[in-house]
Amino acid sequence: MIRGGCFALFSPPATPLTPEEIMSEHIYDPAVVEQRWQKYWDDHGTNQIDLRAAKNPYYVLMMFPYPSAEGLHVGNVYAFTGADVTGRHRRLRGYDVFEPIGFDAFGIHSENFAMKINRHPAELIPANIANFTRQLRMMGLMYDWRRSVDTTSPDYYKWTQWIFLQLYKAGLAYRDEKEVNFCPDCGTVIADEQVIDGKCERHPDTEVQRRKLPSWFFRITNFADRLDKNLDWIDWSEKTKLAQKNWIGRSEGAEVDFQVQGRNERIRVYTTRPDTLFGATFMVLAVDHPLVDAIAGTRERDAIAKYREACASAPQDASAPVSALSKTGVFIGANAINPVNGAAIPIYISDYVLSGYGTGAIMAVPAHDERDFEFAEKFGLPIRCVISPDAAALADFRLPDPISRDSHDSEALREEILRGQTCWSGAGVAVNSSNSEVSLDGLAVGAAKARITQWLESKNLGKAKTTFRLRDWGISRQRYWGPPIPVLYDEDGNIHPVPEDQLPVTLPPIRDFRPKGDGRGPLANVPEWMNVEINGRKYRRETDVMDNFLDSAWYYLRYVSTDDDKRPYDPELIRKWLPLDVYIGGNEHAVLHLLYTRFICMALDHAGALKMGNRPGMTDGAEPFRKLRSHGLLIKEGSKMSKSKGNVVNPDEYVEKWGADTLRLYLMFLGPYQQGGDFRDTDIVGMRRFLNRLYTWYHESTQPVVANDTLPKPLLVKTHQTIKKVREDIDALSYNTAISAIMELLNAAKDALQTSDFIRESLIVMLAPLAPHFAEEIWQGALRKPESIWKSARYPDHIEELTRLDEIEIVLQVGGRIRDKIVVPRDASKEALEAKALASDKVRAAMAGAAVKKVIVVPGRLVNVII
RNA sequence: GCCUGGGUGGCGAAACUGGCAGACGCAAGGGACUUAAAAUCCCUCGGCCGCGAGGUCAUACGGGUUCAAUUCCCGUCCCAGGCACCA
DSSP, X not given: OOOOGXXXXXXXXXXXXXXXXXXXXXXXXXXXXXXXXXXXXXXXXXXXXXXXXXXXXXXXXXXXXXXXXXXXXXXXXXXXXXXXXXXXXXXXXXXXXXXXXXXXXXXXXXXXXXXXXXXXXXXXXXXXXHHHHHHHHHTTOOOOTTSOOBTXXXXXXXXXXXXXXXHHHTTOEEEEEEEEEEETTTTEEEOGGGEETTEESSOTTSXXXXXXXXXXXXXXXXXXXXXXXXXXXXXXXXXXXXXXXXXXXXXXXXXXXEEETTSSOEEEEEESOGGGGGGOOEEEEOTXXXXXXXXXXXXXXXXXXXXXXXXXXXXXXXXXXXXXXXXXOEEEEEEEEOTTXXXXXXXXXXXXXXXXXXXXXXXXXXXXXXXXXXXXXXXXXXXXXXXXXXXXXXXXXXXXOTTTGGGOOHHHHHHHHHTTSSOOOSOEEEOSOBOSSOBOTTOBHHHHHHHHHHHHHHTTSEEEEEEOSOOOEEOEESSSSSOBOOEEEETTOOEXXXXXXXXXXXXXXXXXXXXXXXXXXXXXXXXXXXXXXXXXXXXXXXXXXXXXXXXXXXXXXXXXXXTOSSSSSOHHHHXXXXXXXXXXXXXXXXXXXXXXXXXXXXXXXXXXXXXXXXXXXXXXXXXXXXXXXXXXXXXXXXXXOOTTTTOOOOXXXXXXXXXXXXXXXXXXXXXXXXXXXXXXXXXXXXXXXXXXXXXXXXXXXXXXXXOGGGSOHHHXXXXXHHHHHHHHHHHTTOHHHHHHHHHHHHHHHHHSSOBOHXXXXXXXXXXXXXXXXXXXXXXXXXXXXXXXXXXXXXXXXXXXXXXXXXXXXXXXXXXXXXXXXXXXXXXXXXXXXXXXXXXXXXXXXXXXXXXXXXXXXXXXXXXXXEO
């Protein structure tokens, strides 16, 4: 082995390397390297950033973790490393990168764990945070540790409460007693977004109950339109945008008023198919529709009461397929008048009409709606076809039955539809749809909708209406481990928000914080905290705490002002740093966290409490994240990591065995970052070997170092190509291919007879974001740079001209099959290429004397001779 | 049921706007160095046919467009995720 002691002949490098180390055999020891540079970075404040002085701000954020007792999950490491690579790469490109981290430590998760091991969450959190901090430092993430948040600290949740007050003042927070989701295992109300298939997200076996409880809500529905529309332009991953779009559920339609026969009441329905109004043959109200009791017939009251009871006691099994649900309902002994034709149509109640959506009432058009059709068939109600199917749509229509679908007869089907024997919800033209004032007959669905809506509006019978599936955000939690809702009630029950200067309303350090499941939070059992006297008047505190998702809905704003105890955030820094540049996290937060965060941002903007800077491409000034990308899921040897399977990768073990840089590289290499990948123990060794090869090359290479222009052109071209590719790949979060490209360059550089300072420096700067300690070691060690790579290096610029070789290989095909390859000047003309191709012996042999029909020439790629 | 992704060697994966399928890495086999092993270095590595030059098949499956398809179009199957009686 060649010894690398030659360095000692030059002036000693300004590094913490000892002479012994320099003289020693060059074996890469990650434990030594990583500790050395972590300490150096701490001592020199390398990761610290001056937010005020920064000239070229770039704010990179990763979704902050919940500091669990188990410590950092490799999934977190995967996510954080991906974000860190982007941040570090930008830093090398001259940006002032702000990359903070914090801890989302409030919430049921912490609380349940604390109960399980019989400890107080306030005792557990600091130790967990200390452990997380150790692990995050170990991974070499570029965090500015002076700017961290812990959502359970009064310094933080004081401002979470402040946000509540801003929303309250703006009329965006209200208390209401309406049906909410109650999880008996959590002992608390949970948000719509936390209900998965009718079960609690934390307790997959626990059916969520519907209960009426007084709770606090945020009016997220006020922003439904804006939350939806902004999705059309914000630079977020399509997957996430789509999930939000589905959740918000915009629907365009009309509201129509139906007179109740023989009474003054009117029932308003919502429909997306006003064009089928002439086909409405009955009406269905939600079971608890407010008008039912007023208009129901006397004889039907018993049946109604019974049906309601049945609905309440047998909650729908949401996991059953919708198609398997059979329709139930009862006639309520009243009729409505169809406003377009004066027909009296019976009114039913049924659980298939939801009270929380639209107006809680529908006009039923069985001929053109599957659900109404099913109901009509079951109850023997008339089915009146008012849309004649479009021929093309009809031909495409496939019956669900696989036997009949290949042989269906379009004309027979049309006849069935027109007779009302089959439901048709597709395209077509209106028929049987006219009265003395308006006719839809012959109009296509879209035009018919417009015509009838116009007529309804002119008669004051209805209007166009956009409805959203999104409902208001219930933020009350009848639990202990969260920020108390800063509200007082006087003896008459009136609401008094706690004045801002009295925040925080601190969480009392009680021992018994178990929920009793009675719908009241544990704080209701602490009279000395709950009952207060102010200016001789008695008040009772709100005992609900706020949803954990509120803590995380604004933390990115706090990071810029963690040292400010006078205000939640400094407006000047907000203008400078926000909206932030890139946010990275898992797609499991696509609707919950990300939707709430956007809403809080808009709400604060609306309340005049937040004004972010103008950034190019941002059409709405109240969107928090310029760019959002989600990382994929990391699995282990083909299956999901879980504690029960015992296959959770603990980063500590791997760092000890391989080093943080090797682990970082492996995580970024194992698959496309945004798609996730499979962590395989056998594969990580390749990354370590790569670093070993690099280390040896930097320390022991005997290649003469020459000027760039004396290098062989192909090597120089390879270098410039790599510089270009790595930059593009990192910008696109394609870390796996960026690493491949760097490996290819190393392979080429090692094989060369000469090298240059440009190659040696470029290579390590390209790698630095992925393996930061290693890069620093090479930079200050082997390359003998006097200052940190993170302070003194710049990402190299590629020269476009040098990304192309002068001579390129061209493929010669005959009839699409490769027969020969030739080397030609890069800019060879079409004619020259064609001539060369036809002159090739192999091409002529393949042609076997046949005449040339046509020659396709793609300059720079191939020539294809067609015979 | 609807909407998204995805399906490529033994394995993880590449492939710009349609232009040499399998880069990079793992595993495997062979060799060098070594007393030996580890480490390192060199070579081979999709299937089939052929001693070989080479030929031929191959990107889930079945069709289509094209001089040319992993890439575009139509249909089918499988996997992962989201929504689901939302009128």
